[in-house]
Amino acid sequence: MSVIQVNNLKKSFGKLEVLKDISTDVKEQEVVCVVGPSGSGKSTFLRCLNRLEEITDGHVIVNGHDITDPKININKIRQEVGMVFQHFNLFPHKTVLQNITLAPVKAKGIDKDAAKQTALGLLRKVGLEEKADSYPGELSGGQKQRVAIARALAMEPKVMLFDEPTSALDPEMIGEVLEVMKDLAREGMTMVVVTHEMGFAREVGDRVIFMDGGYIVEEDVPGELFGNPKHERTKAFLGKVL
Ligand code: ADP
Ligand code: MG
Secondary structure, three states, rough: OOOEEEEEEEEOOOOEEEEEEEEEEEOOOOOOEEOEEEOOOOOHHHOOOOOOOOOOOEEEOOEEEOOOOOOOOOOHHHHHHEEEEEEOOOOOOOHHHHHHHHHHHHHHOOOHHHHHHHHHHHHHHOOHHHHOOOHHHHHHHHHHHHHHHHHHHHOOOOOEEEEEEOOOHHHHHHHHHHHHHHHHHHOOHHHHHHHHHHHHHHHHHEEEEEOOOOOEEEEEEEHHHOOOOOOOHHHHHHHHHH
């Protein structure tokens, strides 16, 4: 069963064609890593999966719902698709706990106490229970990103999208965030991860997509894509980053 199905997705900004013809799908419990040079369209691709970008052509089907259908309740779909960004995007004037409980209470109508208990459980899971009453400004980058992951999980999403979640972090903090993501993968979370962490993609990814110039040039299991790339552009890219 596909959690996300992408059929001939195209996305332009004005005259700039960014995604040219993307088709792929993400199965339940699959971890798909997306790699490729800067500007190749990775973020735009991810943002099309929950319609943070208007889709120019083609179809994206999430949990059986075609999100390109103008009649769809996109907010409902977005509740099922958690997203974690490079720059955390936490609410600076809210505590860690408030950051995590806000959407479940406001958007899902979950009881405040129940939301708080869930949030504390998620903070325990990401190793930050003692930071519940801190403000984002009091946290390190790695801690902020772990809170952002807990916040996304609080909505009980069917799939998690990560856009370079460790790219803004100091090197010593990358590991703690990747560990949380590995735990999630082990628990069977369906994940799409745009990353420059080739070690993570190789170890945790079930499949790796290499994007370049708005196309999926090649996708394969990590062993093949990294060990035996078929396309010149994949070889050239991997030659630079590995
Ligand atoms: P990546 O994440 O692989 O670095 P992006 O998806 O961010 O690539 O960007 C792909 C291309 O789309 C780039 O040329 C970028 O400048 C362009 N682009 C991205 N977002 C916008 C936007 N909102 N308006 C115009 N151009 C954009
Ligand atoms: Mg990007």
